[in-house]
Amino acid sequence: MNDVARKFPTRSLAAAFAVCFAFAAHAVGLGSLKVQSALGQPFAAEIEVTALDAEEFTRVMARIASPEEYQAARLTYVPLLRQLRISGERRTDGRSFLNITSVSPINEPTLELLVDFNWRGGRLMQRYSVLLDPPK
DSSP states (O other), X not given: OOHHHHHHHHHHHHHHHHHHHHHHHTOOEEEEEEXXXXXXXXXXXXXXXXXXXXXXXXXXXXXXXXXXXXXXXXXXXXXXXXXXXXXXXXXXXXXXXXXXXXXXXXOOSEEEEEEEEEETTEEEEEEEEEEOXXXX
């Protein structure tokens, strides 16, 4: 085997791994949900959005999934989910968040949230299990 034939597979594999890691480094994701309210209060929570630049973040769409999407995910859709609103927030430190809020108090101690997140490069459905503690 000549030198070119021996170097080609090694260089090709190295290039392929570099491309894969580059794509992985820029994969958009949703972090954990941090609840900021208690049982019997209007709902407030936030989710950090990772690896999405400021320009792309201005064009994202996020919502609570439809009853049909809940059914497809084998989750129970409860009517109080219609009260929840999702808005985007870009903080001064450059981090992006989804804020999930309700106007009315939430009196269910557990919620299953299915967040439908869409951006120019794709779509992500993320499930969150929420346990609301009584107020302190």
